[in-house]
Amino acid sequence: MSTKGNTRIAPADGKLGILIPGIGAVSTTFMAGVEAVKRGLGAPIGSLTQLGTIRLGKRTEGRTPKINEFVPLANLENLVFGGWDIFDDNAYQSAAHASVLEPTLLEKVREPLEAIKPMKAVFDPDYVRRLNGPNVKDQGSKMDKAEMLVEDIRQFRQSSGAERLVMIWCGSTEVFHKPAAVHQTLKDFECGLQKNDPDIAPSQIYAYAALKSGVPYANGAPNLTTDTPALLELARDRQIPVCGKDFKTGQTFMKTLIAPGLKARMLGMSGWFSTNILGNRDGEVLEDPGSFKSKEETKLSVLDQILQPQLYPLLYKNLYHAVRINYYPPRGDAKEGWDNIDIFGWLGYPMQIKIDFLCRDSILAAPLVLDLVLFLDLAQRAGMKGIQEWLSFYFKAPMTAPGLYPEHDIFIQLMKLKNTLRWMRGEDLITHLGLEYYD
Ligand SMILES: NC(=O)c1ccc[n+]([C@@H]2O[C@H](COP(=O)([O-])OP(=O)(O)OC[C@H]3O[C@@H](n4cnc5c(N)ncnc54)[C@H](O)[C@@H]3O)[C@@H](O)[C@H]2O)c1
Numbered sequence: 001m002s003t004k005g006n007t008r009i010a011p012a013d014g015k016l017g018i019l020i021p022g023i024g025a026v027s028t029t030f031m032a033g034v035e036a037v038k039r040g041l042g043a044p045i046g047s048l049t050q051l052g053t054i055r056l057g058k059r060t061e062g063r064t065p066k067i068n069e070f071v072p073l074a075n076l077e078n079l080v081f082g083g084w085d086i087f088d089d090n091a092y093q094s095a096a097h098a099s100v101l102e103p104t105l106l107e108k109v110r111e112p113l114e115a116i117k118p119m120k121a122v123f124d125p126d127y128v129r130r131l132n133g134p135n136v137k138d139q140g141s142k143m144d145k146a147e148m149l150v151e152d153i154r155q156f157r158q159s160s161g162a163e164r165l166v167m168i169w170c171g172s173t174e175v176f177h178k179p180a181a182v183h184q185t186l187k188d189f190e191c192g193l194q195k196n197d198p199d200i201a202p203s204q205i206y207a208y209a210a211l212k213s214g215v216p217y218a219n220g221a222p223n224l225t226t227d228t229p230a231l232l233e234l235a236r237d238r239q240i241p242v243c244g245k246d247f248k249t250g251q252t253f254m255k256t257l258i259a260p261g262l263k264a265r266m267l268g269m270s271g272w273f274s275t276n277i278l279g280n281r282d283g284e285v286l287e288d289p290g291s292f293k294s295k296e297e298t299k300l301s302v303l304d305q306i307l308q309p310q311l312y313p314l315l316y317k318n319l320y321h322a323v324r325i326n327y328y329p330p331r332g333d334a335k336e337g338w339d340n341i342d343i344f345g346w347l348g349y350p351m352q353i354k355i356d357f358l359c360r361d362s363i364l365a366a367p368l369v370l371d372l373v374l375f376l377d378l379a380q381r382a383g384m385k386g387i388q389e390w391l392s393f394y395f396k397a398p399m400t401a402p403g404l405y406p407e408h409d410i411f412i413q414l415m416k417l418k419n420t421l422r423w424m425r426g427e428d429l430i431t432h433l434g435l436e437y438y439d
Contacts, residue, residue, distance in 0.1 A: 005426030009072055010381040016074040017162030018373050019153065019215065020083035021206045022171030023118045025280050025333055026220065026247075028095035029362035030170075030369040031081050031116065035109035038076055042105070046367035048393075049073055049374045054418050056427050071421050072381070073374045080160045084152070084206075085118035085171075086133030092116075098280065100333045100362045119152045122202045127174040129288045131281075142200055143193035149209035164380065166373045167210040168218040169225065169244075172282065174201050175290030176297060179228045186237070189230035207231055211240050216376040218391075219244030220369065222298040227399055236386045241379040243372065243388040246298040246396040249364035251276060251323075251337040253410070254357055259306045260409040262343060268315040270350070271342040272303060277328040278335035278361065287327045298397035299323045302408045335361050368394045382424055390420035 020027045036042040037050075044050035054070050056063040067073075081091070089097065092113035095106055106113070122145045123136045137145050157165060180199040182192035192200050193208070203225040210217045211226075211234045219225045219242075226232065226242045235242045248256065251274050262269060286292050300323060309316035339355040372394055379388050392398030393413035398406040407413055419429045 005424050007382040007384070007424045009378070009424065012072045012074045012078075012377070012381065014163030015078045015080050015161055016373070016377055017156060017160050017165040018079055018081050019156060019165055019167040019210070020081065020170050021085075021121065021167070021203070022169065023083045023085040023087075023089070023091055023094050023116070024170060024172070025098035025100055025282065025362040026365045026369065027083060027170035028091050028098055028113070029100045030366040031091055032095050032101055032106060032109050032113055033366045034076055034079055034370065035112050036105060039108065041108055044076075044367060044370065046364065047370050048367075048417075049371045050076075050367075054421060055430075056422065067421065071378055071424060074164075074377055079373075080162055081116050082156045082160065083116065083118055083170075084121040084149075086121045086123045086131060086135050088118060088133075088135040090114050090117045098333060098362065100360065119156075120148075121171075122146075122149060122205045124202050126198070127201050127203075128172045128285060129175070129290060130285045131172060141194060141196050142205055143190070146193055146205050146209050146212070149206060150213055153209060153213045153215060164377055165213070165215045166218070166376050166380075167206065167215050168220060168369060168373055168376075169203055169206065169223070170220050170369065171203065172285045173221045173291040173294050174203055174223040175288070176293035177201065177224055179224065183224075183228035183230045186230050186233045189228075189234075201225070204228070204231065207242075208234065211235055211238055211242075214238060214240060216241045216380050218242070218372045218376055220247045220365070220372075222246040222294040222397060232386060239383065239385040241376055241384050241388045242386065242399070243376065243391040244395060244397070244399050246295070247365045247368050248394060248396045248410075249368065250335060250357060250359045250361060251339065252299055252302055252396045253364070254337070254339065254355055255302055256306065256408050256410040256413075258341070258353075258355075259303055260411060263307055263312075263315075266312075266315065268344040268348070269307065269319050269341065270344060271320040271340070273320075273322050273340045274299070274337065275324040275326070276335055276337045277326045277331055278333070279327065279329040279331040280333045280335075280361065282361065283325065283327040283335075286325050292325060295325065296323055301397055301406075305405055305408045333361050333363075335359055390417050393417045 052067045120137045182197045203223045307316040337357040341353040387399045
C-alpha cells in the first residue's frame with residue numbers, strides 16, 4: 001500500500017479482469033490490440049496510460065516521468081478478458097467480422113481471442129431495435145437476470161484468477177430514454193427489477209450487477225445507464241467508481257479541439273454542420289431513430305457548453321448546430337466525418353472551415369478503452385467512489401455531480417486528469433482541479 005500523497009493506493013498486483021458487455025468492433029480491436037502489443041506486434045498509439053508523461057513541480061525542475069511510472073497501473077501482461085454478446089461468435093470470429101484489423105495480424109493473436117467466448121447476454125429488442133441474436137438469457141425477471149450476471153461475474157473471477165475486475169460497456173447504443181420514477185432510489189430500482197419495469201434498460205442491469213459485485217463500471221455508449229440517482233447511490237454505498245458516457249473519438253474529438261481555439265480568439269460562429277458516413281454494425285444500429293437520438297444528444301451538447309452563448313451572445317447566440325449519421329455499408333469501420341463550420345471575424349466578415357476526417361472508429365476507440373479500464377482500476381485501489389469526473393477527457397457526455405455542467409474542452413479535461421494524478425501522489429497542482437465537488 002503506497003501512502004505517499006493524498007490517497008492510499010493499493011498495489012496493482014495480480015491479474016486485472018476486464019468484463020465487456022458487447023464483443024463487437026471496439027472491444028475486439030481493444031483486446032486484439034493488447035495481445036498484439038504484448039507480443040511486440042504493434043505499439044499502443046493513442047493511449048495516454050502507455051505513452052503519456054506528466055510534468056511535476058516547476059518547469060525548471062525537469063521532472064517528467066511517464067504516467068505509468070508515476071501512478072501504479074495494471075501491467076498489460078496482467079490483463080484478462082471476458083464478456084457478453086447476443087451473438088455467440090468468439091472474439092476472433094467477431095474481430096474477423098468487424099474487419100478493422102488485418103487478417104494477418106489477427107491470425108497472430110488468434111489463440112487468445114478464440115478463448116474469449118461471450119457469455120449469454122441480457123438483451124431487450126425494445127432498447128436496440130436493429131439487432132437480434134440467439135445468445136441471450138431469456139428466462140426470469142430482470143432481477144433474475146441481474147443475479148445471473150452476478151453469477152457470471154463470480155465465475156469469471158474464479159476461472160480467470162483475476163484479483164480485481166472492471167466492467168466497460170462496449171455494447172450497442174440503446175434508445176434514448178430519460179430517468180423515470182424507477183431510477184430515483186436504489187429501493188425503487190430493485191423493486192423495478194423484480195417487477196420487470198420496462199424503464200430499466202439492459203445496460204442498467206449489467207451496471208447493477210457490476211456494482212453489486214464491487215466492480216467499477218465505465219460506459220462507452222451514450223446510454224443513460226449509471227447516470228441515474230439509483231445506480232449512483234449504489235456506487236457510493238459500495239464505494240465504487242463509475243464513469244461515462246460515450247467515447248469521444250472522431251468528430252466530437254475534433255469539435256472539442258477546434259471550438260475552444262476559435263473561442264479563445266473571440267471568433268464568432270453562425271453554423272456547424274456535421275455529417276458522418278459509416279458502415280459498421282454500430283452505424284446500422286444508429287439508423288434506428290431511437291438509438292440515433294441518444295447519440296445526437298451527446299454529440300450536440302458539446303458546442304453549447306464550450307462556446308457559452310449566454311456569456312458571448314454576440315458571437316454564438318445564433319449558432320445553428322446539426323449532426324447527421326448515415327449508414328453506408330461500403331465504408332465498414334472506416335468512417336468519414338465531414339464538418340462545415342461557418343465562422344465570422346473582425347467586423348462580422350464571414351469565413352468557412354471544412355474538415356474531412358477519414359478516420360477509423362475502432363482504432364480511435366481502442367486506446368480509450370485501455371486507458372479507462374486502467375484508470376478506473378487505479379481509482380478503485382485509491383478508494384475513489386462515485387462519478388470520476390477526472391475521466392471526462394474520454395467522453396462526449398461526461399458524467400458530473402448533479403447541478404454541475406460538464407467540462408468539454410479537451411485541454412481543460414487533460415489538465416483535470418493530470419491534476420488528479422498529481423493530487424493522488426501529493427504533487428503540486430497546476431490549477432483546474434475540481435475534485436472538491438466530490439468530497
Ligand atoms: N467506435 C467509436 O469510435 C465509438 C465512439 C463512441 C461510442 N461508441 C459506442 O461503442 C459501442 C460499441 O461500438 P462498436 O463499433 O463496437 O459496435 P458493434 O456493433 O460492433 O458492437 C456492439 C456489440 O454489442 C452487442 N450487444 C448489443 N446489445 C447487447 C447487450 N444487451 N448485451 C451484450 N451485447 C450486446 C452487439 O451484438 C454487438 O456485437 C456502441 O454503442 C458505439 O456507439 C463507439
